[in-house]
Amino acid sequence: MIYKITLYFLLLFCSSSSVSRDSYLGNWQIEGGSIIHIYQNGDVFSGKILKRAVNPISNLNGLDNKNPDIGLRNRQLIGIDILENLRYDEGVLSGGTIYNADSGHSYAVKLWIYPEDMNICYIRAYKGFLFKTFEAIRVDTEHVFAKKK
Numbered sequence: 001m002i003y004k005i006t007l008y009f010l011l012l013f014c015s016s017s018s019v020s021r022d023s024y025l026g027n028w029q030i031e032g033g034s035i036i037h038i039y040q041n042g043d044v045f046s047g048k049i050l051k052r053a054v055n056p057i058s059n060l061n062g063l064d065n066k067n068p069d070i071g072l073r074n075r076q077l078i079g080i081d082i083l084e085n086l087r088y089d090e091g092v093l094s095g096g097t098i099y100n101a102d103s104g105h106s107y108a109v110k111l112w113i114y115p116e117d118m119n120i121c122y123i124r125a126y127k128g129f130l131f132k133t134f135e136a137i138r139v140d141t142e143h144v145f146a147k148k149k
Helices: 002-016 141-147
Strands: 026-030 035-041 044-051 081-089 092-100 105-113 120-127 130-138
Touching: 035 081, 044 092, 081 105, 092 120
Parallel strands: none
Antiparallel strands: 026 035, 026 130, 035 044, 044 081, 081 092, 092 105, 105 120, 120 130
């Protein structure tokens, strides 16, 4: 019995190491339909908006209207980095921020992928001790954008 329990925990521990840095790279569709492209620059990971949600909550004109920096309120949301300064550590991306263009606020963020399904990335935004977790699904943007034609 102890052998089985030890084996279970050993397998659980070993499986978490199969989520490599490269596992996070690519295009991810978040709830609501927006697509984020996660990329790496040196040791830092970032994510930029490739496509906005079909029915956005705010910023209906496609501009960063809620940005606290008045000088940035006229910039297009497509192409801006909303994930910044993330670092890979033991299968997880953390230590960075996520920008919510709907509110104009930035939050601490953590991303992780379970080895059992490498096509789902969990994104958790923190505000103090409160947090919200949402899923992002890996997508092939050529297929997504081809549908519009």
